[in-house]
Amino acid sequence: MTNDNQQLSTEAGSKECINSASDSEASTSSDSEANINPHTPDPRLTCPLCHHNCRLAPEETGFCGARSNTGRQIVNHYAGILTGLALDPIEKKPLSCFRPGTYILSAGSFGCNLTCPFCQNYRISQSADQQMIARTAVPSQSYSPADLVQVALDQRTRGNIGLAFTYNEPLINFEYILETFSLARSAGLETVLITNGSFHPGPVRRIAEFTTAWNIDLKCFSDEGYRVLNGSLDLVRSTIELAAASAHLEITTLVIPGFSDKEQEIAEMTSWLADIDPDIPYHLSRYFPRYRLTEPAPTPLETLHRLKRIAEKKLNRVFLGNI
Numbered sequence: 001m002t003n004d005n006q007q008l009s010t011e012a013g014s015k016e017c018i019n020s021a022s023d024s025e026a027s028t029s030s031d032s033e034a035n036i037n038p039h040t041p042d043p044r045l046t047c048p049l050c051h052h053n054c055r056l057a058p059e060e061t062g063f064c065g066a067r068s069n070t071g072r073q074i075v076n077h078y079a080g081i082l083t084g085l086a087l088d089p090i091e092k093k094p095l096s097c098f099r100p101g102t103y104i105l106s107a108g109s110f111g112c113n114l115t116c117p118f119c120q121n122y123r124i125s126q127s128a129d130q131q132m133i134a135r136t137a138v139p140s141q142s143y144s145p146a147d148l149v150q151v152a153l154d155q156r157t158r159g160n161i162g163l164a165f166t167y168n169e170p171l172i173n174f175e176y177i178l179e180t181f182s183l184a185r186s187a188g189l190e191t192v193l194i195t196n197g198s199f200h201p202g203p204v205r206r207i208a209e210f211t212t213a214w215n216i217d218l219k220c221f222s223d224e225g226y227r228v229l230n231g232s233l234d235l236v237r238s239t240i241e242l243a244a245a246s247a248h249l250e251i252t253t254l255v256i257p258g259f260s261d262k263e264q265e266i267a268e269m270t271s272w273l274a275d276i277d278p279d280i281p282y283h284l285s286r287y288f289p290r291y292r293l294t295e296p297a298p299t300p301l302e303t304l305h306r307l308k309r310i311a312e313k314k315l316n317r318v319f320l321g322n323i
């Protein structure tokens with residue numbers, strides 16, 4: 001392991017929120033509008049999107065490295081700037097049971113509200129890591145919501161069914177995606193989100209109105225595990241319940257030896273999912289060393305097959321990925 005690399009267990013809290021709200025302030029963040037109080041001289045605004053509840057002074061940027069206080073509102077300063085745009089097989093998202101055999105135009109930008117040390121897309125997701133930005137110049141291009149929907153429509157002749165936001169964490173780009181998905185649905189396109197799900201129910205409900213399919217990462221099934229990643233299991237569970245009630249939903253767990261490969265935890269996780277719907281497609285994905293995690297070695301195939309047998313006791317559709 002090099003000096004840059006850290007064990008999963010030591011990563012928690014490695015990145016401080018630039019300015020976090022107190023619990024009482026956080027409890028008021030239930031909708032998707034930044035909190036502006038005209039009667040107070042305090043120029044700070046609270047971002048309403050996720051568990052970090054960043055309270056930002058003008059010009060400050062939140063934990064995700066993408067949303068900033070302009071002085072009047074909190075915006076994603078990468079809105080419309082895409083680092084990836086590709087026509088992918090729908091199964092690659094992964095979505096195995098949603099219009100199989102088709103393609104979907106897939107877009108990504110910068111930033112994430114979690115800090116998974118094993119991130120497969122760290123060059124774009126960990127944009128708050130200034131050292132990482134300096135190391136990696138990522139090409140990007142700007143699209144308005146209308147322009148992006150037009151590209152998706154133009155790709156229909158090649159089998160495209162819609163538009164997916166993926167690669168980095170899409171929901172930190174809430175306003176841009178809401179506008180884009182609204183236009184896409186009006187044009188008859190499918191709208192897909194690949195997300196970590198660690199967001200407050202208010203914005204999730206808003207975006208769910210325009211989302212036809214989700215794949216949500218369920219990275220582990222313990223509060224302690226999510227603390228290591230700077231995420232919130234409670235919010236991920238809430239997002240899964242909201243998505244299952246409104247659209248097609250699939251779930252993915254990246255199986256990392258020593259972190260998310262415990263048989264008891266997979267049994268509890270899949271039992272909880274089965275209580276929502278035993279037909280939810282569930283993906284167990286093989287881990288390969290990435291980013292700050294060069295150990296352990298890739299997930300043994302026998303581990304994946306063992307966990308699949310456990311998951312199949314509760315769920316009807318279990319898939320292995322990345323093998």
Ligand code: SF4
Nearest residue numbers: 047050053054062064
């Ligand atoms: S989305 Fe970004 S700015 Fe908003 S609360 Fe989460 S980490 Fe903070």
